[in-house]
Amino acid sequence: MHMLVCGGTGCRASASDMLYESLKKEVQDNNLENEVQVVTTGCFGFCEKGPIVKMIPDNTFYVSVEPKDAKELVAEHALKGRKVNRLLYVDPTNKEQISDSKHMGFYKKQIRIALRNCGLINPENIEEYLAADGYEAMGKVLLEMTPEEAIKVVLDSGLRGRGGGGFPTGLKWQIASKNEADQKYVVCNADEGDPGAFMDRSILEGDPHTVLEAMVINGYCIGATKGLIYIRAEYPLAIQRLKIAIGQAREFGLLGTDILGSGFDFDVEIRYGAGAFVCGEETALIHSMEGERGEPTFKPPFPAQSGYLGKPTNVNNVETYANIPVIINKGAEWFSSIGTEKSKGTKVFALAGKINNVGLIEVPMGITLREVIYEIGGGIKGGKKFKAVQTGGPSGGCLTEKHLDIPIDFDNLIAAGSMMGSGGMIVMDEDDCMVAVAKFYLEFTVEESCGKCSPCRVGNKRLHEQLDLITKGKATMEDLDKLKNLSNVIKDTSLCGLGQTSPNPVLSTMENFYDEYVAHVTDHRCPSGVCKDLIRYEVIAENCVGCTACARNCPVNCISGERKQVHLIDQVLCIKCGACLEKCKFNAIAVI
Amino acid sequence: MTKIKSLADLKKMKSDLQSQISIRQKSENPEGRTLIRIGMGTSGIASGAKQVMEFLMDELEKRNVDAIVTQVGDMGYSYADPTVEVTVPGKDPLVFGDVTIKKADDIIEKYIKNGELLDGIIPVNYETIDKK
Numbered sequence: 001m002h003m004l005v006c007g008g009t010g011c012r013a014s015a016s017d018m019l020y021e022s023l024k025k026e027v028q029d030n031n032l033e034n035e036v037q038v039v040t041t042g043c044f045g046f047c048e049k050g051p052i053v054k055m056i057p058d059n060t061f062y063v064s065v066e067p068k069d070a071k072e073l074v075a076e077h078a079l080k081g082r083k084v085n086r087l088l089y090v091d092p093t094n095k096e097q098i099s100d101s102k103h104m105g106f107y108k109k110q111i112r113i114a115l116r117n118c119g120l121i122n123p124e125n126i127e128e129y130l131a132a133d134g135y136e137a138m139g140k141v142l143l144e145m146t147p148e149e150a151i152k153v154v155l156d157s158g159l160r161g162r163g164g165g166g167f168p169t170g171l172k173w174q175i176a177s178k179n180e181a182d183q184k185y186v187v188c189n190a191d192e193g194d195p196g197a198f199m200d201r202s203i204l205e206g207d208p209h210t211v212l213e214a215m216v217i218n219g220y221c222i223g224a225t226k227g228l229i230y231i232r233a234e235y236p237l238a239i240q241r242l243k244i245a246i247g248q249a250r251e252f253g254l255l256g257t258d259i260l261g262s263g264f265d266f267d268v269e270i271r272y273g274a275g276a277f278v279c280g281e282e283t284a285l286i287h288s289m290e291g292e293r294g295e296p297t298f299k300p301p302f303p304a305q306s307g308y309l310g311k312p313t314n315v316n317n318v319e320t321y322a323n324i325p326v327i328i329n330k331g332a333e334w335f336s337s338i339g340t341e342k343s344k345g346t347k348v349f350a351l352a353g354k355i356n357n358v359g360l361i362e363v364p365m366g367i368t369l370r371e372v373i374y375e376i377g378g379g380i381k382g383g384k385k386f387k388a389v390q391t392g393g394p395s396g397g398c399l400t401e402k403h404l405d406i407p408i409d410f411d412n413l414i415a416a417g418s419m420m421g422s423g424g425m426i427v428m429d430e431d432d433c434m435v436a437v438a439k440f441y442l443e444f445t446v447e448e449s450c451g452k453c454s455p456c457r458v459g460n461k462r463l464h465e466q467l468d469l470i471t472k473g474k475a476t477m478e479d480l481d482k483l484k485n486l487s488n489v490i491k492d493t494s495l496c497g498l499g500q501t502s503p504n505p506v507l508s509t510m511e512n513f514y515d516e517y518v519a520h521v522t523d524h525r526c527p528s529g530v531c532k533d534l535i536r537y538e539v540i541a542e543n544c545v546g547c548t549a550c551a552r553n554c555p556v557n558c559i560s561g562e563r564k565q566v567h568l569i570d571q572v573l574c575i576k577c578g579a580c581l582e583k584c585k586f587n588a589i590a591v592i
Numbered sequence: 593m594t595k596i597k598s599l600a601d602l603k604k605m606k607s608d609l610q611s612q613i614s615i616r617q618k619s620e621n622p623e624g625r626t627l628i629r630i631g632m633g634t635s636g637i638a639s640g641a642k643q644v645m646e647f648l649m650d651e652l653e654k655r656n657v658d659a660i661v662t663q664v665g666d667m668g669y670s671y672a673d674p675t676v677e678v679t680v681p682g683k684d685p686l687v688f689g690d691v692t693i694k695k696a697d698d699i700i701e702k703y704i705k706n707g708e709l710l711d712g713i714i715p716v717n718y719e720t721i722d723k724k
Binding site: 002004056120121127128130133134135136139140143144251252254260261 | 596
């Protein structure tokens with residue numbers, strides 16, 4: 001019997017490492033070491049209910065397991081073979097307990113290619129990766145294929161870059177392979193910067209060898225012998241597991257000189273980034289690795305011509321690489337049978353926001369937002385009404401009710417005014433103010449703009465100021481036009497992708513929720529009750545029973561009133577924290 | 593650690609290691625596996641069911657046959673103990689009686705691998721409640 005314990009960052013934050021130790025100890029105390037294997041794995045994706053423990057072979061899926069549950073799990077499940085019902089997943093819609101992952105709505109529509117080994121193998125043990133077809137694709141490419149043949153497979157598969165741009169990966173390789181040079185480089189872009197996106201981290205934490213394997217293949221195809229992984233220092237667990245993986249691969253001779261007797265040499269090094277969003281842009285990333293400031297430069301020359309240290313360099317994202325070994329093993333035809341006409345395969349999305357099943361999912365391209373949100377995501381939290389979903393992070397836009405049934409792929413999302421980006425999906429409900437959302441993203445871009453070109457440096461700052469005025473009710477209708485014009489100017493004149501896409505959240509929220517902007521400007525009202533300067537809390541006299549709960553919890557003591565008398569909020573002192581609304585049991589506080 | 597020097601080495605290593613995690617990969621699809629139930633009531637154990645079970649567990653793994661072996665209670669065919677019920681995916685369960693080590697070997701080689709029937713099959717004389 002195997003007990004798989006999730007060791008991803010999310011579950012570790014809720015003490016899954018202690019849980020692992022407790023399970024191990026219980027297994028030992030019960031003398032079950034020979035029968036039960038406790039294994040740490042990568043992320044299962046169901047972060048909402050972590051830590052996750054999965055029992056093999058009966059496939060029981062336990063959720064929210066705490067270290068103190070270890071004793072019961074071992075005593076009941078391992079020794080007596082009885083499921084511990086209280087730890088099983090409960091379907092939020094019909095309140096039924098579901099014992100295995102196969103029958104959970106969350107996993108039903110998923111196809112896991114990039115995440116195939118996450119939650120299955122121990123990422124710190126190369127033997128488990130080898131057992132799961134690991135390095136077989138690399139062996140096949142190095143010994144049985146020419147670089148051209150291997151590039152053709154990737155090209156035919158239709159794989160497009162998963163980092164955001166969606167550029168055909170095979171084409172990128174082909175261009176890099178044709179440029180002659182004494183030294184070329186392969187770079188893995190692990191600088192995942194979109195707020196809310198964490199698929200690259202999960203792949204590196206759950207299956208680091210797959211990235212190494214793909215990089216060797218990439219190196220062989222374009223004629224590079226050196227690989228670099230650019231990863232942000234704020235991903236300590238991913239770095240640690242990568243280091244272990246690189247060490248093991250070298251030990252086994254899968255990195256280094258004359259790999260598998262093919263005569264091909266390749267080695268990988270890690271380079272650390274300081275977590276700047278702009279360093280996800282390939283030219284900025286390369287400059288950062290060279291020790292320069294992380295600022296983008298004009299393309300052309302493209303990195304494929306002159307990249308790291310002026311040599312031809314191929315940059316791919318983690319998720320893109322994670323697809324490569326499977327494509328080689330199963331063939332281009334298999335891969336291209338999944339997905340839509342122009343977007344093949346699957347995409348990993350990080351579901352976040354007001355959704356029941358927060359987590360990481362991998363779905364075939366062409367799935368609809370409705371399926372993602374209502375079937376996999378389990379619907380909106382608290383039964384509220386869906387309002388919008390932001391895809392593509394600060395570079396993307398929001399999609400609304402009317403977009404729920406379009407098939408998700410690179411081109412459809414762009415047509416709908418958003419983009420795929422790296423795959424963050426932030427779901428918003430009726431309580432979210434779209435102006436405030438746009439302001440949040442602008443705050444992020446202002447912070448992350450490198451400052452090299454003025455449209456981005458100055459323009460985004462101005463956009464943010466305008467949005468701030470709107471949320472305070474101090475803007476005019478004229479300002480709304482200015483906002484739109486400025487957004488378009490920034491889009492057209494910025495140097496790199498960051499500036500060219502940063503006004504997207506503004507433009508798409510204006511497009512879809514123009515009336516909300518107007519309400520802020522003309523009525524000085526925030527329809528969702530979010531913008532503090534435009535709302536006030538009032539006591540509804542007929543509901544108030546004078547329980548004093550609000551007055552006792554008010555942090556600034558601005559609520560007055562005797563017991564059993566109607567209370568009153570002093571609007572001058574009120575800081576609009578909402579504590580009274582939360583504490584009132586009689587619906588006697590209203591947001592106006 | 594010895595280095596992997598060729599594709600053949602890599603493939604050999606994989607097949608050696610595969611059993612480690614195959615149980616996890618296959619757990620997603622339990623219906624696709626052969627299920628072997630061994631009647632381990634008092635009479636079953638007394639007539640050697642335990643040895644048969646140990647033999648089956650060891651040999652199935654050694655011979656790379658993918659099956660789940662479980663012990664169950666007395667099946668009621670005491671006249672023919674030890675009894676072993678084998679469910680190959682897509683076929684009806686078959687119960688074999690008087691299973692010795694030799695016969696267990698035949699079950700693996702002839703029935704599970706090749707689908708040949710053996711002597712000593714006990715006709716099913718009851719229905720289970722979930723079929724009703």
